[in-house]
Amino acid sequence: MASTAMPEQISLRVVVDKEQNRVLYAEAGKDFVDILLSFLTLPLGTIARLVSRDSNMKPCRFGCISSLYESVGNLDPKYLNSETCKQMLLQPRNSMERYNQNLKLNIDDTKPTKYYACGDCLIGEVGSLVSTSKNMKCKCGRDFTHLLIPCKSLLCSPQLSGSDKNASGDAGDLVQNADNTWEGYVKETASFIISDDLSVTPANFNTTLCLLKNLRSECPPEESTMVLSSNKILDLLKSLLISKTALTDSLLRKEHNLVHSETSFKMTDERQGRESIGTTKIKVLMSKSKSKILFAEVEEDFVDQLFSFLTFPIGAVERVLEGNSGLVCVNNLYNSLSNFDSTRHLKSEKMNNMFASLKVAPYFKANNQMLPIDEMNYPSKLSCWGHGAHYLTAGAKFYRFYIDHDVKREVRMCDPKSTIAEEKSGKGYAKGGTTFMVADDLSVKPLSSHDVLSSLLTEFKVPYHELEQRTICIGVQEVLSILKASMVSTSALTIGLKEFLSNNIKEEDETMTESGNITVG
Template sequence: MDSTATPEQISLRVVVKKRKNRVLYAEAGKDFVDILLSFLTLPLGTIARLVSKDSNTKPCQFGCISSLYASVCNLDPKYLNSETCKQMLLQPRNPMERYNQKLKLNIDDTDPTKYYACDSCFYEDGSLVSSSENLKCECGGHSTFLLTPCKSLLCSGSDQNEIRDTRGYVKETAFFLIAEDLNIIPADLKTILCLLKNLHSKDPPQESTVVLGSNEILDLLKCLLMSKTALTDLLLGKEHSLVDSETSFETTDERRGRESTRTMKMKVLISKSKSKILFAQVEEDFVDQLLSFLTFPLGAVERVLEGNSGLVCVDKLYNSLNNFDSTGDFKSEKMKNMLADLKVAPYFKVNDQMLPIDELKCPSELSYCYSKLVRSYYLTSGKTLFSKPVARGLRMSDPKSPIMEEKSGNGYAKSRTKYMVADDLSVKPFSSHHVLSSLAKFKVHHHDLEERTICVGAQEVLSILKASLVSTSALRIGLNFFDKYY
């Protein structure tokens, strides 16, 4: 790699153990560390979409999340709660969108959030606003009038007043050491002296400067999901030290003691000889839990799995947050807390979400204002610097609802609909055609088939989520650790 960086590139100083063909650590400042932390804010569906693209390396599969995402691409919108639901799942909003927009290298290609007012009741106090275009309003109009959001709307609640600098996460002067597994350590004298002691050998390490562009950052995201040594694989072109999905998945403390009072019934078809789930017949409540996976930020998944997702480099990156000084490295303590407790974007949560991942809330007070300076209508919250509001007391609507309503919609999946979920979490409408074609693919004799009805609660959903990150058999692996099923 050329060591001279352009404005669209980032330079890293790298220390390499040449004989072992291994990156010992890299030195990085704000630009690169902001990018690493931004990976935690990406929804799983966004990651699946990004890693399916070519870069310097080939597209890769993100466990079962890729097949779940692909099945939504192929799903007829009539099987979802509204036409907007499909677009929401394929382009899930990043809850930290505001802080990622000015990253030096931002590989997230999701369209920025836009807001639309009803074309009929636009000037009325209490009218409805949506983050999705062309939704039907309760007055009979449609949300087609584009509004420019004030910066405060791109951040939630009190955060908008406490963190005004929206370019990334760490301070301009912060300096870090990054291990090959993406463990980030803020650099100080003690850390550097410890490294010098550990690196003392007859084979002294070599230093070099490398330059990263957008393709390399996308390559790093792919390595993050597949490897135990992402930085070495990226910078030295080394083959991935792949995570073994079968051995990396273990029952851990994050599921113990969390008995759910709510369960969902599902019918599973099992191959008795292989002790394998072929597919499940489920209703909309279970499908909503699966579709929600696509909207979860990677860091939020790490939190509910207590930093033990089975993706080694992701675990190291997330747990690195504990190494940071809240005010010395981050812009504020609030910023660190936001990254440690990531939420889904507003209106992306289903009402009956079984996992403890919350949703950002939109400001309760909204109004339209007109700026003569730029001749544009602005959507703002609270006090405004613009002229007198055109309309006050506006209500944000849930785009998942078939008709814009003040209350939240139920979820993504169409109610009273049966679905077929494969072992890799691909979702289809339930039909005899899909059943027969699946059985033909598995080549199993009907005497080898057994149908069982099982109950699934929060623990099982969490187990399936964890298995979906590291395998292509999320139902089999995720439920296999619950002995009552097998």
């Protein structure tokens, strides 16, 4: 009789205040802390997809990110630059996937990156283009159907920064210890204390004394060992988005209905003092009495800003928001990185810098993306060795791994957002020439007068004299504010643009009053 494989599990030591039914803290090693740090590498779109599923806790919403994600799923691909664009937004690549592949419990079900080429061009004398999508046409007109096997050096290379020459050299050094280097983030011997709000601190006397100082109950706390499955890890991911006590809510199965306070939304004082230079304009239709934005009429450049949100690692968002996203547990987890000693606690001395500059995966950045979140780059010089099968390598120093393969071809990566393989990159997701309507919750659809009128009459029930149309200049600060609001509210446009409404253009409102007509498209 065949044996059934047991699901992966990890153990976690927790100290509980039984009187108040709350987790005081947990003591953990590599397995659990690696999982916590992997949360920071998840793209926002991946998080929205994961938390929409059942676990021990009910599915939950991730602010406006869930609405944005769902609207992409409902969008006809003809409004995007290619069919691959929709797939990229619904399954955004994790730029740190190599580090996460050996986690004891990995809840991210995004499929590993694959590489495709045109088989005919590989055989020919001319160098072939390689893509991470097979839904493309080669320059010769044939499909990208030939699957390539990447060597470890290629998988490492996108994690590097600097010039191609230096990147190639660094990758060569890392390849020698690839199995060890890419297994998670912290060392096997490190021990950590995790508070209920997900502050992570290396275990030492000072940490213990702080825990003793913060005890609120006179009853001695109880220690127990909990066995965690994938469902519990998914519970934890949900809890850190909606709760200030993530361990208690996920481990003790305590119902928690915390809703982020939309009135407390605020950018940092430093950002409020900066003058934002608008690079695009959007028209918004507002309810005067409620000061609420109902819809925005936008072009593809603004839609690309919103679609890019889905590709951003949440740790990169924390960086651009200076560790103040409004998600308390995520803030604490991200800011805890400053407590780690890169030589004593982390697998690599470069790990802190990598978390401090998390990037989107290669080719996932839109060409007009305003926010300072970069993408990883493949080395410019790639070669393909073939003898029966084809292998992808990065840089001449890696050829020694494939000395039995006697056919060599130079290849170049191309942007999967294209329909026909091109060497240049930097395309956006939304197709040019399309006018879109964006709701307050960031759901996106092609502009339709019928949809606008139907919503005004049935959903919002806003009389004509209550409507006001304005034009808002959108720059980096406006996009940043919308991004922050999108993670903690269901009214990203109203809340995110509230501080910028005083600088808007009001000609449209005056035109409406004089003409008695509302422009909807």
